[in-house]
Amino acid sequence: MSERVVLAYSGGLDTSVAIGWIAEETGAEVVAVAIDCGQGGEDLDAVRRRALDCGAVEAVVADARDEFATEYCVPAIRANALYMDRYPLVSALSRPLIVKHLAEAARYHGATHVAHGCTGKGNDQVRFEAGLAALFPELRVLAPVRDSGMTRDRAIAFAEDKGLPIDVSRKSPYSIDQNLFGRAVETGFLEDIWNGPIEDVYDYTRDPAEPREPDELVITFADGVPTAIDGRELTPLQVIEEMNRRAGDHGVGRIDMVEDRLVGIKSREVYEAPGAIALITAHQELENVTVERELARYKRGVDQRWGELVYDGLWFSPLKDALQGFVAEANRHVSGDIRMVLHGGRAVVTGRRSETALYDFDLATYDTGDTYDQSAARGFIDVFAMPGRIAGSRDRRATR
Amino acid sequence: MSERVVLAYSGGLDTSVAIGWIAEETGAEVVAVAIDCGQGGEDLDAVRRRALDCGAVEAVVADARDEFATEYCVPAIRANALYMDRYPLVSALSRPLIVKHLAEAARYHGATHVAHGCTGKGNDQVRFEAGLAALFPELRVLAPVRDSGMTRDRAIAFAEDKGLPIDVSRKSPYSIDQNLFGRAVETGFLEDIWNGPIEDVYDYTRDPAEPREPDELVITFADGVPTAIDGRELTPLQVIEEMNRRAGDHGVGRIDMVEDRLVGIKSREVYEAPGAIALITAHQELENVTVERELARYKRGVDQRWGELVYDGLWFSPLKDALQGFVAEANRHVSGDIRMVLHGGRAVVTGRRSETALYDFDLATYDTGDTYDQSAARGFIDVFAMPGRIAGSRDRRATR
């Protein structure tokens, strides 16, 4: 048996060409692995056939949408994961899922190498390779686009030369990555950060400025996991799909930002993630109602670090596991309903109710029935303010 | 000379009654101090006259709007101060300013006590007393509403009995605190957290759902301080006022949340802070463009703690001073222009330009002219992924 390479296969030009390119370059057999994370487009059978037509000895396709929703998107919601307070980690979440399937395929097919089609200045190369290093340390990596000069022009020439079944004429000005949790768009004119995005770059969301009727709905969570919309029990996959549709209709979840890449540069990114943004917004407010103050304050830092780790490609890392344990524990009572209005680009919480609320009407109300004992306040403040009082005295003494 | 009490005076029923109430209760002379933080309403002369008419031996009024904007709101913008990621600290910012004026008045007038009209279950009592403890540790505190039973009914009776020049019939269902940086509303029906706010509670903002033309503007910052709008140089006060008006017209900055009070309970709060939210949004994106990644990541934690300290009434505390030093240093190059569109409740950044940007088109572009050396990536990833690779091997060894 000759050596085998497992290739992360998308069905597009680059990875289709990579099948033959790698075979020629290394003499190895190429096993193509394509994973459906909800990116839409062709069905998996067509993708599978193309891989074989392009020369793969084996093509593995998997519908991993439920796995993606449950094992990757839900933890992100529980961690309110917004990189730089904005970006819900769309691509960064799907990469470890793909990595897991690549590692499994590599073991199954006895591969010694894995290949991906990433360039050398993005985050995804790191996410693939760092993930594989953790899951299957002995695998070596091939990155023909980055390391062996497989530019777009050379890929097209290769495809034409070999007569590969790929339409090389289709030329989009946009570079797009999309999945169940959202969509990322890069394109030349947005590299000038003074330019604003145009309506044409968006696909998951409609223009928020267009007039339409608001959409009010109730999202139910159990332990931080969304489990129902308007009382209909749904899987996480169904919740995210429905929220994408309904929040997308109102232009919710458009993001335009300058972002710090792991590879040391700042880049301009445009995203749309209607379901993710609406669900995280709802989850945050339910946390406000159900999570104790000191835990909530600490969790913000944990959430931030969780998001940074995932963005940086460290999904499979000991720190991420330990943080996720914290996040799961913190979500233990994040259960209840959030009423939300979707309209004009905004997802606005208008009501919350929970059997595990820490909000206590009788303590909070200024009406009759108030059970808060205000006489404690004076003593509280005396002690609470004491370190500052002592420091204040010292400072005046010292600066006299 | 008899003892003197300095009273934080608002001109309203409670503190007007407190003048006579304290005088009767303690025999002391009351000096009323009223500070204009941009809360609007009556002019300061009218307030001053009412204090004297209610029995104050002296009434000090001060227009502190510029001081408030420059010394309190600007640091909040530089710290992107959003308590619980939402609330721009409106009331929490004005309290230390008032405290500073109270302490100065107490020294000038030789007062031994200071008085405030806060209840025993809110944050403001702590902000007043902790601030005063730091600035003037020897002052003692009188809190007639909290500590000596001056309920609203008894206040009205007192006012009528003494013929005080206060209109006690005006009965608003809302309890409001407002200043230059925003407005807070509490009212009975919002204490049921399943109820949504109604349009009637808002004053600084118009309904975002009403159709109107978008407003595009350019905000200029120098070292994190907003200095101009659309090229017109303005003071911080002028910037905030103009942004309140323009962002308020588009319904920007409405906030509805359940919040963790310092005094141990959760409460439901509705805020509107159009200028604050628009300016912080613009500032955050300019930081994205100009602040180095590791500094930006660490600053999120510093910003959070800064906001918590200010919320908790610890403006005058050693930790807040040290954090503010960090924040100032981090803002050293946060200079440039942000173009923003105000529309439908949203303040959306559409462009950014800066002479001190760390965004480098030549490194970021995928076009010709790209100066990024992709050959370094492989080595980077090898080393970056090594701890995870070693841990991955260990984990498989250990669980076998």
Next chain:
Amino acid sequence: MSERVVLAYSGGLDTSVAIGWIAEETGAEVVAVAIDCGQGGEDLDAVRRRALDCGAVEAVVADARDEFATEYCVPAIRANALYMDRYPLVSALSRPLIVKHLAEAARYHGATHVAHGCTGKGNDQVRFEAGLAALFPELRVLAPVRDSGMTRDRAIAFAEDKGLPIDVSRKSPYSIDQNLFGRAVETGFLEDIWNGPIEDVYDYTRDPAEPREPDELVITFADGVPTAIDGRELTPLQVIEEMNRRAGDHGVGRIDMVEDRLVGIKSREVYEAPGAIALITAHQELENVTVERELARYKRGVDQRWGELVYDGLWFSPLKDALQGFVAEANRHVSGDIRMVLHGGRAVVTGRRSETALYDFDLATYDTGDTYDQSAARGFIDVFAMPGRIAGSRDRRATR
């Protein structure tokens, strides 16, 4: 049935008098609860009898030493718990254990109140009351020493007056709290922080300056829990007892510090905790060998916060639970042997070995057999240094 009060009973003067004092003051029946956390002294039967002789209607005594070691001391070791980097939380660890037994006794005996003998300026009152608030929110608290004037002199008078079976003549200059995990000493002359401690204050440790032979031993950990010494399998209780004896013989674990109390003041404290310090030292080094870098760096912050929460009396709090989940996960591979020399006040690690080590001789060695690929370094540094390189260029541009 009349009301019942559960009293945290130590057997000493204050709490013995409190039995009758509370009965007289409230008319309630007093149930005394005494917990052995390894503080030594009298046996529990004698303590039980004295409680009854002093008027308790019931006296509950429990040997909780194993529970204390396993449920309280071991988590502290796993969190390397050193408040202010020094103090291993001796008293702070035992309080929640006692609280748990008090709450159980209160439920069992149908008590409405719990009582303790703490003063109003220490941490222990907070630890008792905050713990009880979390475990049994309806219980009310009696604190006769703090709240109803039961000073030492009045306690002695009460004891003599009632003929209580307590030796009131024994007057120690030291105020001591001790348990399995260590010992705390306060005394008047140490309140002058320029004074050094004298040999007489110590009991768990011998003078480290006295010449004696070093003691070398091997401590085995499994998942961060100490399980054996010199190959002999032991319970956590036995490990701590043996380490107290052996490390104490060499004067290990003396601590003299100025400490920040929760109640707002700084106090001077002298502790000795030979076993705790030796075990935490060993555990830290085993973590250095077995915990991945980013997890280790983050864990330092978690450990610090865990220790602060426990010090502050928040053992039974949601944040402590979530942090403890993190700590447990982080200890999953902290297994192996630490060789340690005890001598002259120092516990020095001299060797470590672990099947789950992340230390890899082949990667680390500079000898032949080195498997580290140095060619990756250049690329790593290029990317790692890039943000600083870009910022450096900007800074020079900006300051020109």
Next chain:
Amino acid sequence: MSERVVLAYSGGLDTSVAIGWIAEETGAEVVAVAIDCGQGGEDLDAVRRRALDCGAVEAVVADARDEFATEYCVPAIRANALYMDRYPLVSALSRPLIVKHLAEAARYHGATHVAHGCTGKGNDQVRFEAGLAALFPELRVLAPVRDSGMTRDRAIAFAEDKGLPIDVSRKSPYSIDQNLFGRAVETGFLEDIWNGPIEDVYDYTRDPAEPREPDELVITFADGVPTAIDGRELTPLQVIEEMNRRAGDHGVGRIDMVEDRLVGIKSREVYEAPGAIALITAHQELENVTVERELARYKRGVDQRWGELVYDGLWFSPLKDALQGFVAEANRHVSGDIRMVLHGGRAVVTGRRSETALYDFDLATYDTGDTYDQSAARGFIDVFAMPGRIAGSRDRRATR
């Protein structure tokens, strides 16, 4: 004029050979730069002469010991800088100082490249190159040992072949780096982490087990900077030198640990840093006396991050600058005297006094004169415990 290379020159075999090696390899002129950071050994003139004899066109030598003490060691003391709670950053502190001199020399001599003699698996290569990238981004780097195969054997052959004035026969089993702030030793038998260090590896410290008389001294700090010993005013350099001598005589500051390198591996390190450890210990306790609690708690995290950044070679980085601003502000009142006893490997604080202390005898004492108002405690605890009380009720409700 031909191209010029500035070489970080130590005077040893590797960098002496590098002069000719680089000249041969690149045709460039080599300017050797040697910096005295207190490493002892030969005088600078001898080093300078050897560089020229080995073919350097210019040799720059500088006594930077005062600069090192004041600008690098003192900030480390103020940040209590201990990487992994143990290692006072000895080598990591000197590298940025050398980098600064290299960059200055490169500008002065018009160099296009800088060269160092580091291998590819240590931290120092990163510290050199990341520092230079920040200070002089256009400089390119030569690393002949790492990148062009200049192994020790080939270096010796080169030296003999060219007749360089270097004694190549001297073969130490130890690889040593030392400077004013401490000394690092690596050697083959310590790569087995079960082996303990032998007395022979130490040079800055005497065996702590040898009996000798304790040494008591008083260290004075002003704003966190050590300024005097036993009342004699000294420069930072003099303080560190004297403390090295006196603490070294008592075996203080020996460190043996497994450490996380930036380049992804764990390594075994043995250090001795008598002055650094004694001074940091004294500084920490003076902080305990003079720094307010919340500031002290937060500063621990800042200190840790400061140390990690410096260890990781990011001295010249925006985050390090901002953290150092925080640290400086936090040290504003860290002034006073620490009495310390050096003996048997330990540096033990026995007394502290400060005009800016926050320790207040009258508040802390249990004697007559106590000014602490204990009546406030009850109210404090009620409010402080409230979030836990509410969460406790919820938890029981939820788990029923």
